[in-house]
Amino acid sequence: MELYIKQKIFSFKDKFNIFDYNEEPKYKAEGELISLGKKLHVYDSHGTEVIYIRQRLMTFLPKYEISISGQETVEIVKNFTFFKHEYTIPAWNIKIHGDFFAHEYTVERNGREIAQLSKQWLTWGDTYKINIFDPADELMALASILVVDCCMESASNNAN
Template identity: 35%
Template sequence: MKQLYIKQRVFALSGKFTVKDQQGNDVYYVEGSFMQIPKTFSIMNMTRDEVALITKKTFSFLPKFFVEVNGQERLTIKKEFSIFKARYTIDGTGIEIRGNWWDMDFQLLQHGEVIGQVNKVWFSWGDSYKVEILDEEMETVVIAVVVAIDCVKADQAAAASSGGSA
């Protein structure tokens, strides 16, 4: 089992942050596009090679995000129409999420086997997550899913705050 940590900078306009190992060493770099359409997040390894890409679909009635890992589309996160509470679905190649993904407390399963687990770290400045990788072959997919879900949450929060509070 491998543990990684994601801590976003609270006021980073460009959406740049790193994924660190238990010793605090950078393992992945994440860069979000700034003022660009479509909005993307690129996940790069230590040699700055892109290993995953998250893209928000533009001109869509409801938000939709595509997650590619190593050049192959692995899953789609899309908002479903609901009146009272935001509801999202995740479609992927055998990937399922169980738990409360909105509060970043969930397990990732592939064909019924747990491949990763995510827990929000409380009492920290900004959003911080502990990511446990149980199937190291799926490490990039797990990191991409966590970043994608966080992107969905940030997009939802931005939409709620710009909706006006009278």
């Protein structure tokens, strides 16, 4: 299954439209305009919140909390690495590996690849393509990828 994420660039808060392979809207993600730390809400096509992401503040490395469909909250952590990008979600046994340029990622659970992410080059706003191998992993993979985008955005803002 493929999903496409397109970030709206002319907005005061983070906004993403998420489409399926047929370019049908599947999800919508919106950040909060005023908040301490980044917060992102993901809604399905019926307007029901399916993912909530919250940045944990006052940490050495970036950390976020993810809640899917109001269930348990898990933590995703950016690992300290040189040259590559790596994240872990210990509660789900997930590791996310990125390349040097932060444009290609793989998401693995228990050593088995569950999704691939490609960030498009030279586009207005961030544009991603996600290949998810099992539909049961869709929300988990989508939440993971949105956190990766949050971390990349924070890193680029801190570099400026």
